[in-house]
Amino acid sequence: MGGRGRSRTQRKHFSQNRENVWKRSKSDASAIDTPADTNNGGKFHWEPFKTQNPAFDEYYKEQGIVSSEEWDTFIKFLRTPLPAAFRINSSNQFYKDILFRLENDFMKSLPAEDTDGNAVNAIEVLPWYPDHLAWQSYYSRNQLRKNQALEQFHEFLKLENEIGNITRQEAVSMVPPLFLDVRPDHFVLDMCAAPGSKTFQLLEMIYKLTEPGTLPTGMIIANDLDVQRCNLLIHQTKRMCTANLIVTNHEAQNFPSCHLHKNSENINGPALRQLQFDRVLCDVPCSGDGTLRKAPDMWKKWNAGMGNGLFGLQVQIAMRGLALLKVGGRMVYSTCSMNPVENEAVVAELLRRCKGTVELVDVSTELPQLARRPGVKTWKVRDKGLWLTSYKDVRRNRQSVAPPGMFPSGKLYDEISEPDEETANGQTCENSNGTNENGGELIDDSVAPTSNVEAEVSDLPLERCMRIVPHDQNSGAFFIAVFQKLLPLPVSMPVQRKGTRGESQKQLNEVEADKNGDDNDVSGEMDVQMSEAAPAASLVDTVICEIPSDADQNKNLVETGTRETPSDADQKKINEQDEKEENRTSDEKADAKTVPDKKRKLQMQGRWRGVDPVIFYKDETVVGKIMDFYGIKESFPIRGHLITRNEDMSHVKRIYYVSNSVKEALELNLLGGQQLKIAAVGLKMFERQTSKEGTSAPCLFRISSEGLPLILPHITKQILYASPIDFKHLLQYKSIKFPDFVDPSLREKASDLILGCCVVILRAEGWVSSGSGEDAMPIAIGCWRGRTNVSVMVNANDCQELLERVSALRSDEASEPVADAAPILEPINDVPIPEASGSDSTVMAPETS
C-alpha cells in the first residue's frame, strides 16, 4: 500500500498536486500581501488563503477549549486541508459490492505518500462509524479533483455519489445522527436540514432492516428556511428514492404544530391526531469555524460577533425542537462551530428554560472509538473588543446582544424574564429611543465596566456535551449535545428580549450558514427535475410542480418567510394580491386573459401561495388501469397512497407514492388547516407517457425508475427475464430489436408483451457479483416494449453503473466475466429525452426499425 512501487509519473503528479488551498483573485483586490503572478499579464494572481487571524487566536486561547500545550498542533491542523470523507449507503442494493471494491481494489491500488515521501494509506475506514460504512481519504477533495493518479477513484466517488450509493460528507458531520438512536418506526424532524447529508443518513437509519418491496413505518420531515437550499436538499434526498420523507420550508423556530382541534375529536380518522416527533435533529445555523480546514476563506472573515449574533436564534430553534419532541424522545443539538457561546451557552440556556423537563444525556460510553472532549463549564463573552466574564460586565447598550443566558451562570435570568425588567446593575432599561423610562438621557457608558468577579462556572452537567477538535483524529470540528425529554415543557416560557432576534437574523444574513461540514458541491451539477416550466428561483420540485408557477411570487413568498412568521407574511401577501385583483378594471382583466401561460393562476397549497398543492390521487379508472396493466397485487397498498401536485386531475403527469406514515401526516395536515408548507413529498412512481407511441399504449403511465425497486416485488405482468448477456446489450445499445436478443425465449416473450412500459430483470442464477454474490433484490430496469424492439428507460448514470456491475458478473462455473458477444447494433449515442417534461435524465432509445 501507499507510495511504494509507484511509477515516476504518478509520483510527479503527486508532488505537483500537494496543495494548500489556493484561490484566484483579481489583482486589484487584496493585493497588498500577495505577489502578483507575472505570467498572468498582471490581470490575475494566485495567492494562498491567509490561514491566520489574530482575533481567532486571541479568542480561542482565552476560551481554553484546547490546552496551551496543544495550541500549535491545533492551529497546524486547522491550516491543513481536510481529508475527503464519504459514507456508503447501507440501504443500497449494491453496498457490499462497493465495500468490496474499496477494500480489495482502491485500498491496495491507490498511491499515497506524505510530504516526506513516506507511504501512507490512501483511504481508510473511520473506526468509530458502524459496519465499516464511513471512509476517509488521505487527500482533500481538491487534491482528489486535481491529481491525475487519483482520477479513477475520483470518478468512482462522483458516480456513486450521484447515484446515491455513497454520500460525500465530512467525517464529523456524520456524528450527530449516530447519537440520535433512530429506529425504523420513528418520526424524525430534521429542523435545519439543507443541504441534506444528515437527512440522507437519517433515511438510511429508518430504512435499515427494511425488506425489499416494503417500507419502514417511520418517516422524516426535513425542513429548511432557505428555498434555494431546500432545492439542494430535495436533490440530495431524491437519490434515496424514498416514500417516507416530507421536505418543508419553514423557519425552524416557528415550525408549525400540526394537530386537530378539540372539536374535531369525534371525526373519524385520521390515525394521527398530532404531529410530534420521536427524534429531533437540531443542526442549527452557526458561525461554522469548525469547517476552517475545508473553507479556508473563513479565516479572514472570522470574528467573535458571529457567534454572539446567532445565540438567540439557536436557542429559539432548539426550544421549538424540544417543544415538538415527544416525552421520552431524544433531540441532538449540534453545530460545526467551536465557540462555547453557540454551544455550551445554548445548551445551558435550554436546560434553564426547561426547568428539569429535559435532561442532558451522558453519551460518553456510546461510540467509544470517536475521540471527543467533554463540554466546558466556563467561558467568556467577547463583545466589541471587550472580554466579559459575567452579565454584570455588559454595557447597557449591549444588553440585547449579550443577554444573561449567554454566560455560564445564566445569572439574572429570572429578572430579565419579567416584562418590565430592570437591568442587572439596577439601572433602568434603555428604551428604543435611547431614553430612560422618565424620558431622561442615558449616560453614555462607553467606558467598559470592569468586573473583578471570578470567571463564572456553570453548575449544569455541561461535561456531557462533546466537542470534536481537528487534531484528535484529523477531522473538522463539531459540537454535539444529546437531550432527552422527561416531561412536557413548563407552560410559561421567558419572553424574548427585545433586539435579540433582530440581531441574530441580521447576523445570520452576514454569516454563511452553510459551514456545517457537508461536502455537497452539487450546486454546479444539479440534475434536479425542474417543475414543468418552473423558474429556477422557485421551489424546485424533483417532485414538485406540474403547472408553471410565477417566479416572483414564489421568490416573494420565500423572502417574506425569512422575515416574518410564515402565516402572517403569507396572509399579507395573499391580501395584497387579492386587493390588486379587485382594483383592476374589467378591461385590464380581459387583457390579462390574452396573456399566455406566464400569468396563469398561482397554485395554492392551502394557505401557501405559489407552492403546488398536495392532492391525494383518487381517479379510480386510471388507478384501476395501472393495477391491471402491471398486474399489481392487491396486497400492495396503493389506494390512498398516491398523490399528485396538480389540481387538474385530467392533466396529471406524475403520480407519487407515499408511505403509510407520510400518508397519515398528510391527512392530519389537510384536516388541521394545511399548516405545513410542503416543498416535496413522495416517491415518483408513475409518469404519464406523452410520446406518440406512448399515448397509443393501453396504459398511459409508465413506472419511473425511482419507484421501480419498491413496486417490483408486487407486479406480475409486463416482466421479462434477461440473461446477463442480453441485459448487458440492452444497457450498452439502449434498444434491441426482438430478433437480436441472444436468448430465443426472450425474443418470443418480448414480442408477446403488450405495447408499453415493461420491466427487464437480470436472470442471474449461476452468476456471482464481486461483493456479496447474493443480492436480496434482483437487478431490474424499466424499459419500453415498442412495436419492434425493447428500449431502456434508465438514467444515463444508472445505466453506466449497472453496465459495470453486470460486466463484472462471473459465471459460477466458468469463472469468466460476462462474455462480450459480437455487437449486434451500433451504440445509440444521441438518445432523446422521452418526454417534453425532461422529467429526469432518463433516456429512452428511439425505435430503430
Ligand SMILES: C[S@@+](CC[C@H](N)C(=O)[O-])C[C@H]1O[C@@H](n2cnc3c(N)ncnc32)[C@H](O)[C@@H]1O
Ligand atoms: C448547518 S446548516 C444545516 C446542515 C444540514 N443539517 C446537513 O447536514 O446537511 C444550517 C441550515 O439552517 C438553515 N437555516 C438558517 N436559519 C434557519 C431557520 N431560522 N430555520 C430553519 N433553517 C434555517 C440554513 O439555510 C442552513 O441550510
